[in-house]
């Protein structure tokens with residue numbers, strides 16, 4: 450189908466109106482029920498087969514299915530409708546405004562823009578009477594921003610597919626990988642004592658200062674030797690530190706929490722063993738030092754890396770769809786952020802790509818917006834991609 454036919458079937462204005470409606474329904478992480486029910490109603494109006502799946506009480510995911518004319522493969526278009534909080538915002542979060550060809554509001558790019566474009570791509574297939582086989586699933590979930598419970602639950606309930614696209618803001622690049630995340634706590638134990646005799650205690654905070662300096666200068670640089678051709682090397686950031694109990698006591702405890710971005714093939718065990726091995730070396734040199742590395746209590750699920758070969762047909766195919774539908778090949782990129790692609794692909798074995806309008810640099814920010822040109826193009830790209838993946842082919846039983 451040529452690009453003009455598509456642009457006549459669904460106008461950019463319709464997609465903008467849909468996105469405005471979505472932004473107007475607050476759905477900050479934890480309070481997503483209203484938007485899920487609204488989407489369920491919309492799917493019914495559109496004639497899709499629609500179902501709600503309880504992720505937690507009052508936190509449903511919604512899945513709409515557009516059936517093709519013959520049995521075939523299942524393509525899942527998916528993303529999240531929960532948004533980041535709004536307290537730091539400098540614009541009205543839920544009153545969508547259009548200025549300079551951008552739509553402003555919370556969730557406009559992360560990820561309601563992708564939701565609007567994915568839905569309108571299905572509408573486009575309906576309106577043009579597109580002859581395709583298999584199913585196009587529109588699966589929208591709560592709780593991506595915090596614990597990724599939505600997609601995890603859908604996988605648990607057996608909502609599966611042969612291939613998937615995660616709609617996160619990629620600025621129209623085709624995302625084929627991201628690193629995983631491990632939250633690590635290092636606990637240093639000392640000995641409390643009256644502050645008048647600091648030499649009689651063991652100061653855990655001072656020991657921690659030494660541990661951090663040593664890790665940063667001697668151990669963390671070894672991560673740079675672990676090289677992945679696309680994802681680079683692991684990086685680690687110290688994000689939190691807590692220590693001591695009161696000012697007049699030698700601090701007996703200190704905990705430093707790190708977030709490490711991991712590569713495919715690295716296991717949690719290897720990561721922790723590597724750090725502990727280095728700490729053991731420090732302890733051998735200083736018998737008073739007691740330092741232990743463990744998975745942080747903050748981390749409630751293992752967040753694995755996601756990676757597809759950049760020449761995989763699903764990756765190249767989406768890049769081609771960008772060229773056909775929007776006149777410019779989609780640049781293949783790895784993403785700097787973790788998303789549900791990990792759960793779909795790495796954990797559940799569904800070949801997946803990440804693609805969506807908007808820039809991650811304004812997601813979660815005080816002024817979130819989406820470029821309307823990207824929003825419009827995304828509809829035609831998603832539609833072209835669905836047509837190319839589901840065209841004709843019948844699945845052998």
Ligand SMILES: [Zn+2]
Pocket residue numbers: 529559560593617618
């Ligand atoms: Zn997102």
